Amino acid sequence: xxxxxxTGPQRAGAPAVxxxxxxxxxxxxxxxxxxxxxxxxYGLARGGVIPMWAGExxxxxxxxxxxxxxxxxxxxxxxxxxxxGLPELRAALARYIARLYGVAEDPERFFVTxxxxxxxxxxxxxxxxxxxxxxxxxxTWPNAAAAALKIGAVPVPxxxxxxxxxxxxxxxxxxxxxxARTRAIFVNTPANPTGFVASHDDLRAILALARRHGxxxxxxxxxxxxxxxxxxxxxxxxxxxxxxxxxxFVQTFSKNWAMTGWRIGWLEAPPALGQVIENLIxxxxxxxxxxxxxxxxxxxxxGEPFVAEQVARARAGRDxxxxxxxxxxxxxxxxPAGAFYLFFGVTGETDVRRLALRLVDEAQxxxxxxxxxxxxxxxxxxLCFARGEAQLSEVARRLSGWLAGERREAP
Amino acid sequence: xxxxxxTGPQRAGAPAVxxxxxxxxxxxxxxxxxxxxxxxxYGLARGGVIPMWAGExxxxxxxxxxxxxxxxxxxxxxxxxxxxGLPELRAALARYIARLYGVAEDPERFFVTxxxxxxxxxxxxxxxxxxxxxxxxxxTWPNAAAAALKIGAVPVPxxxxxxxxxxxxxxxxxxxxxxARTRAIFVNTPANPTGFVASHDDLRAILALARRHGxxxxxxxxxxxxxxxxxxxxxxxxxxxxxxxxxxFVQTFSKNWAMTGWRIGWLEAPPALGQVIENLIxxxxxxxxxxxxxxxxxxxxxGEPFVAEQVARARAGRDxxxxxxxxxxxxxxxxPAGAFYLFFGVTGETDVRRLALRLVDEAQxxxxxxxxxxxxxxxxxxLCFARGEAQLSEVARRLSGWLAGERREAP
Numbered sequence: 057x058x059x060x061x062x063t064g065p066q067r068a069g070a071p072a073v074x075x076x077x078x079x080x081x082x083x084x085x086x087x088x089x090x091x092x093x094x095x096x097x098y099g100l101a102r103g104g105v106i107p108m109w110a111g112e113x114x115x116x117x118x119x120x121x122x123x124x125x126x127x128x129x130x131x132x133x134x135x136x137x138x139x140x141g142l143p144e145l146r147a148a149l150a151r152y153i154a155r156l157y158g159v160a161e162d163p164e165r166f167f168v169t170x171x172x173x174x175x176x177x178x179x180x181x182x183x184x185x186x187x188x189x190x191x192x193x194x195x196t197w198p199n200a201a202a203a204a205l206k207i208g209a210v211p212v213p214x215x216x217x218x219x220x221x222x223x224x225x226x227x228x229x230x231x232x233x234x235x236a237r238t239r240a241i242f243v244n245t246p247a248n249p250t251g252f253v254a255s256h257d258d259l260r261a262i263l264a265l266a267r268r269h270g271x272x273x274x275x276x277x278x279x280x281x282x283x284x285x286x287x288x289x290x291x292x293x294x295x296x297x298x299x300x301x302x303x304x305f306v307q308t309f310s311k312n313w314a315m316t317g318w319r320i321g322w323l324e325a326p327p328a329l330g331q332v333i334e335n336l337i338x339x340x341x342x343x344x345x346x347x348x349x350x351x352x353x354x355x356x357x358x359g360e361p362f363v364a365e366q367v368a369r370a371r372a373g374r375d376x377x378x379x380x381x382x383x384x385x386x387x388x389x390x391x392p393a394g395a396f397y398l399f400f401g402v403t404g405e406t407d408v409r410r411l412a413l414r415l416v417d418e419a420q421x422x423x424x425x426x427x428x429x430x431x432x433x434x435x436x437x438x439l440c441f442a443r444g445e446a447q448l449s450e451v452a453r454r455l456s457g458w459l460a461g462e463r464r465e466a467p
Numbered sequence: 468x469x470x471x472x473x474t475g476p477q478r479a480g481a482p483a484v485x486x487x488x489x490x491x492x493x494x495x496x497x498x499x500x501x502x503x504x505x506x507x508x509y510g511l512a513r514g515g516v517i518p519m520w521a522g523e524x525x526x527x528x529x530x531x532x533x534x535x536x537x538x539x540x541x542x543x544x545x546x547x548x549x550x551x552g553l554p555e556l557r558a559a560l561a562r563y564i565a566r567l568y569g570v571a572e573d574p575e576r577f578f579v580t581x582x583x584x585x586x587x588x589x590x591x592x593x594x595x596x597x598x599x600x601x602x603x604x605x606x607t608w609p610n611a612a613a614a615a616l617k618i619g620a621v622p623v624p625x626x627x628x629x630x631x632x633x634x635x636x637x638x639x640x641x642x643x644x645x646x647a648r649t650r651a652i653f654v655n656t657p658a659n660p661t662g663f664v665a666s667h668d669d670l671r672a673i674l675a676l677a678r679r680h681g682x683x684x685x686x687x688x689x690x691x692x693x694x695x696x697x698x699x700x701x702x703x704x705x706x707x708x709x710x711x712x713x714x715x716f717v718q719t720f721s722k723n724w725a726m727t728g729w730r731i732g733w734l735e736a737p738p739a740l741g742q743v744i745e746n747l748i749x750x751x752x753x754x755x756x757x758x759x760x761x762x763x764x765x766x767x768x769x770g771e772p773f774v775a776e777q778v779a780r781a782r783a784g785r786d787x788x789x790x791x792x793x794x795x796x797x798x799x800x801x802x803p804a805g806a807f808y809l810f811f812g813v814t815g816e817t818d819v820r821r822l823a824l825r826l827v828d829e830a831q832x833x834x835x836x837x838x839x840x841x842x843x844x845x846x847x848x849x850l851c852f853a854r855g856e857a858q859l860s861e862v863a864r865r866l867s868g869w870l871a872g873e874r875r876e877a878p
Contacts (some may be wrong), residue, residue, distance in 0.1 A: 074737070074739035075711065075713075076713060076736075076737045076739045076740055076745070077739055077740065078711060079594070079650075079681070079683060080593045080594070080740065080743055081592070081593060081594070081595070081596045082596075083596075084592055084593055084743060084746075084747065085743060086748040087743070087747070087750065088746075089742065089745075089746060090749065111546060112546060112547055116543035116545045116546070117540075117545035117831070122540045122541065122543075122545070125540060126541065128535040129528075129533045129536060130533065130536050130537065132527030132528070132533075133728065134527045134528035134533070134725065134726060134727070134728045134729065135523060135727055135728045136521060136523055136529070136727050136728055137728055170581050170730065170752045171753055173749075173750070173751065173752055173753045173754045174751060174752045177750070177751050177752075181492070181495055181617070182491045182492060183490070183491070183492070184492070184497055185492045185494075186597055186619065187492075199749065199750055199753075202749070202750045203751075204745070205750075206592070206747065206750045206751070207618070208596075208619075209595065239490075251471050261583070270490070272490060300484075300486065302487060302490060314545065315545060316545070316546055316547050317545045317546045317548055317754075317756055317757055317758075318545065318756050319546065319581065319752055319753065319754060319755065319756055325487075326485070326487045328485035328487045328488055329487055329488065329491065331500060332488070332491055332495060332496060332498070334500075335495075335498040335499075335500060335613070336495065336498070336617065338500065338501065338584075338610065338613070339584070339588070339610055339613045339614045339616075339617045340584065340585060340588050340614075340751065341581045341582045341588075341730055341752060342582055342584045342610070342730065343586045343728075343730060344730065345728055345729050345730055346728055347728075348756070371629070421554045443782055449657055453848075
């Protein structure tokens with residue numbers, strides 16, 4: 057809505073604007089509404105629709121994590137706490153990353169944030185001033201571009217290539233997109249919505265680009281555990297970086313531990329930035345509830361069986377959905393190498409925004425239109441397969457039926 | 468620390484700067500560290516010090532609020548939720564404000580935020596662009612100025628008058644501080660740290676100023692219940708405003724319900740701003756945990772006895788501390804009309820930053836130096852009296868002893 061509102065002084069004959077809106081800064085008024093929300097609102101108003109539009113699984117947070125938070129609440133951990141996070145949680149994060157990536161980690165590199173979104177916002181605020189540019193391989197999760205717009209920076213989408221093996225980086229295109237105002241590149245791997253996973257060669261090439269041009273890398277490896285290739289986890293910048301590379305890792309508890317609703321994440325950054333990050337947290341939300349952090353510690357320390365179960369479940373979901381849709385012969389899909397989304401096209405359908413709305417009515421399935429993910433997303437639909445087998449089978453049945461021409465009416 | 472770091476390119480002979488810091492945007496590097504933290508760190512490293520520096524009471528969140536959140540956790544309310552807040556909480560907020568202020572309220576005016584600090588950040592982001600000015604009656608809580616600096620805006624402190632009746636607004640000085648770039652005025656009443664409470668005449672004058680110059684009013688009335696005059700609550704902009712005035716109310720659950728550590732607050736704003744505020748929340752933290760919001764609903768619906776007890780306790784604390792210190796004949800104090808801080812001077816002591824450090828060592832009492840609160844704060848110390856009688860009596864005993872010249876050594 058706000059993007060279409062006049063933001064300057066009204067001229068005669070212009071539509072009436074609430075005077076409040078005319079006093080809101082232009083770059084804020086111009087922030088886009090999420091393109092997923094249109095379909096969600098349309099679908100929620102109908103009922104009977106299976107919602108596969110959001111980036112979350114169907115399992116609640118496991119009990120051992122909920123109980124750890126509840127115990128801390130019961131113990132009265134309700135006072136102000138460290139702006140950088142509980143020392144115990146920062147230490148647990150260092151141990152977790154060290155275990156997962158086989159590198160030594162210093163707890164002083166870890167900063168607890170009120171969501172992965174806030175970690176991104178803090179990273180962008182350090183790296184990007186008004187008018188400065190952020191390279192964003194595209195299509196991508198729309199909140200990254202919006203977070204840059206929010207601080208007056210300029211997101212520069214750089215489309216992936218798309219071919220028979222799916223989405224791939226075009227490193228020359230990335231290089232050509234660098235200008236004198238470029239300050240950072242946002243690298244999400246495994247990627248939402250495409251399922252793309254950067255290889256070590258890709259990461260080395262990005263690192264070389266960043267070094268050549270003095271750019272920050274904002275590394276979003278939140279789906280690093282959801283990887284369907286060899287090695288148990290996706291390739292990471294940690295595997296190829298040097299200690300003095302300028303990389304800010306944004307992270308979240310949302311996906312691995314089914315904690316989407318908690319709003320807790322972390323930023324990993326060089327300790328030299330500690331006071332700056334502390335200030336940015338202090339002046340935006342002033343920390344994260346200590347009792348939530350106790351839940352996060354439990355997730356890191358006792359959560360491996362749950363993560364393994366989640367990843368296995370997503371892998372099975374991916375196989376089920378890909379096999380069922382491929383069998384229709386009416387879709388364009390490459391099984392994703394990582395994350396938990398299938399990003400696919402439907403033969404003969406080009407207007408995916410309208411298609412997503414039609415699928416709500418005609419197949420009772422809610423998918424996110426690729427157009428919500430920026431340039432390169434047109435022609436695709438996103439389906440979240442971090443779901444149980446029964447629901448995914450029903451979704452596959454409905455979509456296959458619809459694709460076979462058997463259009464269904466709402467029950 | 469960051470304020471003193473060179474932010475431009477290094478010249479020969481300049482001290483070495485971590486290369487990471489040289490790539491952080493200047494206005495972010497220049498964000499001030501809280502001036503309270505220096506004394507806190509000094510005091511915490513010693514032990515035996517009674518900490519009166521922070522703006523929080525000594526009671527944990529009451530059990531009925533903690534239990535409401537724990538029940539929601541147990542019930543698995545751990546998924547993404549409404550960006551504007553649970554509809555039940557928004558409705559409860561409307562009822563609460565209607566009850567307290569005797570005005571009709573629309574739930575669509577209420578937006579749940581991840582702290583009062585975030586409510587301020589959202590309000591400032593709408594109202595202030597880079598280089599635009601915010602009037603701040605001063606001394607004041609330092610985070611307001613820092614939140615403006617964080618988005619590249621310019622806080623303009625406008626000192627209060629100080630006389631025999633304590634701090635008062637100088638409305639002419641406020642008027643003279645308005646420039647072509649002024650966009651908003653931040654009005655905190657009852658005020659931290661001064662205890663100043665704006666009269667209805669003050670509020671009318673500010674409102675007239677804002678109307679004359681087309682300014683937003685950011686109204687911080689979070690201490691509105693902590694009022695020691697007649698009427699049960701402090702005068703509010705709600706008592707004098709018209710429906711079309713441009714006022715954004717920033718609020719928090721922290722003080723009334725002893726929920727400082729939860730990080731949950733709200734913004735009250737014209738519903739026309741709804742989508743803009745939703746976007747700003749979406750792209751900064753993406754909402755507040757639903758289980759925390761269940762605690763907040765309990766606070767609003769069942770919390771009146773606790774609030775009454777808290778306010779009575781603060782009033783008793785104020786009377787105790789004011790009487791004990793006044794009896795020494797060595798302090799300059801006016802009993803505060805609201806909030807829960809005593810802001811007082813010590814005869815013959817001018818360097819309050821040093822004085823606060825000395826009091827840690829010599830009286831084992833931790834106070835915040837007035838210099839932490841901006842222009843007009845020099846010469847004062849802040850003492851939080853939202854504490855139990857035993858602790859306040861001991862603090863009064865230590866300070867009175869010290870003031871009487873009986874300097875104490877650490878035990």
